[in-house]
Amino acid sequence: MAEAGMQVVDQIRSAILGGQWPPGERLPPAAMAAQFGTSSTVVREALTKLNGDGLVAFERNRGFFVRRLDLQELRDITELRCVSEALAARLAVERGDLQWESELIAAHHQLSRTPRRLPDAPESINAEWTAMHRAFHAKLLEPCASVHMLRLADNLADSTELYRRWAATSDAAVHRDVEREHADILEAALGREAGRLGTLLRAHYETTVDVVLEAGLVHGEAAVR
Secondary structure, three states: OOHHHHHHHHHHHHHHHOOOOOOOOEEOHHHHHHHHOOOHHHHHHHHHHHHHHOOEEEEOOOEEEEOOOEHHHHHHHHHHHHHHHHHHHHHHHHHOOHHHHHHHHHHHHHHHOOOOOEOOEOOOOOHHHHHHHHHHHHHHHHHHOOHHHHHHHHHHHHHHHHHHHHOOOOHHHHHOOHHHHHHHHHHHHHOOOHHHHHHHHHHHHHHHHHHHHHHOOOEOOEEOO
């Protein structure tokens, strides 16, 4: 895609992950073209790209929709994320140098100093914290140096983010000690403890599933419509 098209992809991705449209809502290209100051053709190309990334769904004769929330899908995404990132993390701690350690510490410092929720909007996650969170996890895996692993990690993070954003108001999300989780992950990475790091990442991601379940966003195996 052209650079302008990729900018629209990023804008739509941010809007979806920011909760502008709820899961299952239709995404009309004409209205979105007006919103983002582009053409319907560019919007359709962007939505097709996001469909390939798993963030948008397409239904023949009905169009594009924000991906619906489904318990089995979330479990499958989480398992794939745990397994693939355990391998990426093992390679990262084997290949990462001192520069990586310094940058990972800096990324964690920025994350830990950024409030997860703002006083004037305690019901939602701070967008700046979300950016720092993604940056920390990306930096953690960066030294694995596998384009395919890093792309997969990024796409799976997008898919999980939609669930996490909609679970943000639950008691489990509010009281979760995610700061401790990140501190432990950092410690294992710096200690080059690949096995422990993989275990901590699994616990980190599986806790998100527990939060979504407690929030009542999904029930049994049925999708939220």
